[in-house]
Amino acid sequence: MLAAFCLLLIAALVLNRSFWQELQQKAVPWPVAGASVCALALLWQTDATVLDALSIHFLALTSLVLVFGLRISALLFVLVIALQWLMSDRPLEQWLWTLACGWLVLALNYLIYLLCFHYLQRHLFVYLFVCAFLNSALGLMVYMLLQAWIHADHYSTEQLYQGYLIFIPLAALPEALLNGMAMTLLVIYKPQWVYTFYQRIYLSDK
Known part of the structure; x- marks a missing residue:
């Protein structure tokens, strides 16, 4: 059922005509997209296993969704998980769970960005500190909580807390x-690569 659900979500993203029409109008830096997929795949390989089925590693999903937007980042994350699956001996079911958790984090990060854009002052500091810095910390916390919830049948509450959640x-x-540092460098040196950053708004004197 999980595999079917993930395939339906992918189909909804890819087979949506409006998505492809919108994609043709975007100046998506495809070499940057490919490099981002490879970088995230390597980043997710550098993990610290604290329990048999649970590990701690950088996500960098907040930067991904801020640079590419929600739908493109969701598709790129599928490629990241596919590379992870090819480079590991973990069963496909676990990677599908990871894919679902990552999508939830991407959606949460993008929702917080939208809330900041509409309800907070549109200032460069707000974008970097709230949308990138605090948003990514919240995303990692949610991701680790989801992973703990998924493995709740295999470990006791005390084991999950002492061996995993305590590291949040x-x-x-x-x-x-x-x-925060990645988005700071991008908006300074390559703001045209960042889908969610509008120079005329965030760098305005008003």
Whole structure:
């Protein structure tokens, strides 16, 4: 059922005519997209296993969704998970769960970006600190909670807390710094690559 659900979501993204029409109008930096997929695949390989089926690693999903938007980042994340599946011996079912959790984090990060854009002052500091820094820390926290919930049948609450969830504060800060620094460099040197960043708005004197 999970595999069918994921395939239906992919089909809804890919077979949507409006998506392809919108895609033709976007200046998507495809070499950057390919490099991002490879970088995320390598980043997810550098993990620290704390329990047999649970590990801690950087996500960088906030940067992905801010650079490419929700739908393109969701498709790129499918490629990341496909590479992870090819490079590991974990069963496909676990990677489908990871895909679903990553999509939820992408959707959450994009929702927070939209809320900031519409309800907070449109300032460069707000974009970098809230949309990138704090948003990525929240995304990692949600991702780890989802992973703990999925494996709740295999570990007790005490095991999950002492062996996995207790590391959330330690992992959230580096995740926030990674995404914050990445987005800072991008909006300074290559703002045209960032789908969610509008120079005339965020760099306006008003």
